[in-house]
Amino acid sequence: MFISTSEHGVDAKNRVSVPANYRAVLRNDPHDAIYLFPHFSGAYLEGGGELFIQQYRADIARLGRYDPLGQIMEVAVLGAARRLDFDSTGRVTLPKALIEHAGISGKAAFVGCGSRFEIWNAEGQAAREVEMRQAAAKMMQDPEQVARLGGGQDLATLVGNSPALSDLLKRGDT
Amino acid sequence: MFISTSEHGVDAKNRVSVPANYRAVLRNDPHDAIYLFPHFSGAYLEGGGELFIQQYRADIARLGRYDPLGQIMEVAVLGAARRLDFDSTGRVTLPKALIEHAGISGKAAFVGCGSRFEIWNAEGQAAREVEMRQAAAKMMQDPEQVARLGGGQDLATLVGNSPALSDLLKRGDT
DNA sequence: TTGTTTCCCATAAAATCCCATGGTATCCCA
């Protein structure tokens, strides 16, 4: 699971270190690489490992070959995505197109979002984090929003009822 | 279950011993670690084991990728969360960002909250405990709040949460 | 050539591991 936020310098060769704890998540992947694409709804990159990209692929495949939405997503996601291999010290080289989309210069911020992560330019992310945190605090005072969130009750029930799910969680690295 | 409150010193390397009874709760987790994040609605940290973080993840996932509330929670919780591994004597090293958020210096107070726990700076926690106790007393004078609490009548839920209790009931000597 | 990409090595800082120690709670047996 990708969690935590950290900033890393982007050097003159456009190389950036992928956080070590992210690399640990990808340890069992076939390629020792990440997949990244410029996100269609904002100035940031979205990425992850093999599972991440295959989820998009599965979503698109389920729509069928002739579905317009599927065709859009094929181009917007798969068409724009890149596979970036790690060098021996855990860095990747960001293609110019991705750097420009996210407006990255000097420093890039990696934000863990569970099964995927985002890459923002550092200043933008710092501002966004403050904003999101305040929004979260506000949400908690609205009973309707709190109810939508649920409060973890589902999973507790699920795990209680299902040894299989419990084992899955224990196996880790999801 | 995480219960009881205890204070522990934070040394020059920002290491702190996790209470032994908390560690016992985590014994079956896949990673021998805790997850912690700076809480968005106060100067404290919230944490727990694998189940704790997966509950947040499940709540967020259930909302779907394009739900604004979900995006807020991704950044405010998963984006800010850290996994802290135990050293061989049961300590974790608190990242600087977390220490600053909670205003911890010298001593940290662990407060057990059942399926999760909180970490406060020691003085803040002492004040809060008194405050919460008074708030509880006040709640009990409001019939509506008392009704919401229920009064422990839901035995089925209790048993569902505790295999030990379930066994006890099956044995029949209650 | 010239610019770009890939691989490899070097280094400083930071995180982590390992061992030692004092104190406290627990156990056990007379």
Next chain:
DNA sequence: TGGGATACCATGGGATTTTATGGGAAACAA
């Protein structure tokens, strides 16, 4: 019920490893 032995817990400090990052040499493309 006392009192000693034992195990466990919290904490300190040094040694080792990992991480992030800079820069150079070799391979490749235009």
